[in-house]
Structures are given as C-alpha cells and as structure tokens.
Amino acid sequence: MKFRMVVLLLAFITVVTGCASIVTQKNVIQDGPELHPSGESAALIADNNEIIYFPISGSSFNKDFNIPAHFGWVKVRVHNTSSETLRVRVTQGTITGTEKMFFEVAPGAQKAVNGTQPWETDTHWVALSTKNGGIMSGFLSVELENTKEEPKKM
Numbered sequence: 001m002k003f004r005m006v007v008l009l010l011a012f013i014t015v016v017t018g019c020a021s022i023v024t025q026k027n028v029i030q031d032g033p034e035l036h037p038s039g040e041s042a043a044l045i046a047d048n049n050e051i052i053y054f055p056i057s058g059s060s061f062n063k064d065f066n067i068p069a070h071f072g073w074v075k076v077r078v079h080n081t082s083s084e085t086l087r088v089r090v091t092q093g094t095i096t097g098t099e100k101m102f103f104e105v106a107p108g109a110q111k112a113v114n115g116t117q118p119w120e121t122d123t124h125w126v127a128l129s130t131k132n133g134g135i136m137s138g139f140l141s142v143e144l145e146n147t148k149e150e151p152k153k154m
Contacts, residue, residue, distance in 0.1 A: 105138075
C-alpha cells in the first residue's frame with residue numbers, strides 16, 4: 001500500500017512540476033541492511049528492475065518479496081561464493097507454499113534463472129540451503145520485469 005502511495009505521489013509531483021519524464025511502477029529497490037517486504041521500506045525508482053539484492057550468509061537463508069501488478073516475469077540470480085552447492089527454492093504464498101522455481105548453484109559459480117511464465121501478484125519466498133547444512137555465502141538478487149526477457153550473461 002505504501003509503495004502505491006509513493007508511486008502516486010511521484011506521479012502527482014511530476015504532473016504538477018511539468019516534468020517531461022513519465023513516472024512508472026517499473027522498479028523497486030529495497031533499502032538498508034535488512035530486507036523489508038514491499039511497501040514497508042522507501043521505494044526508489046532505478047534503471048534496473050532488481051527488487052532484492054542481499055548478501056547470503058549462515059546455514060539458513062529465507063527472504064520474501066512481493067510481486068506488484070504487471071510485473072510477473074521473475075529472474076532469480078545467485079552468486080555462490082561458498083564451498084557448498086546452494087539449493088535455491090522459490091515458493092508462492094508461504095515458505096512452504098507452491099514451488100515456482102528450483103535450481104542449484106555449484107561452489108564458486110553464478111546462475112540466473114527466469115520464470116517460464118508470469119507469476120501471480122503475491123508474496124513469494126526464496127529459500128537457500130545446502131545438502132549437509134553447511135555455511136553459505138554469496139549474493140542473491142530477484143528482478144521483476146513486465147515482459148519476458150532472457151537471462152543476461154553474468
């Protein structure tokens with residue numbers, strides 16, 4: 001709700017000030033060291049569609065994100081800097097909800113995976129784990145698009 005208010009406020013300011021640029025609900029970047037569900041932190045307009053960029057650490061890792069209307073194409077990128085293979089599972093609704101994506105990333109590798117179809121507007125969860133509960137490290141990003149796009153080379 002706060003996200004929509006920020007977008008509407010930016011649109012209003014743009015119209016009132018006569019700026020030629022168009023404000024869209026294209027991009028959201030979460031701020032601060034803690035990731036907050038969409039709408040609970042300040043939304044910023046940026047040039048990419050990344051909504052989550054978070055360092056991976058520890059023996060367990062779970063983060064949630066929301067998909068706003070018209071941005072159902074999802075791309076999940078993982079850069080694994082640990083010595084363990086990372087298992088990446090994305091679910092809808094809850095951490096144990098409907099699985100939308102699953103893949104593995106070898107130690108020292110990077111991988112970007114696109115959803116095969118647009119996902120529903122809802123809360124989604126990214127859960128990372130290892131086979132033996134080892135310590136994980138690296139980076140996770142989740143990007144939203146309003147059109148299908150092939151993964152870019154990392």
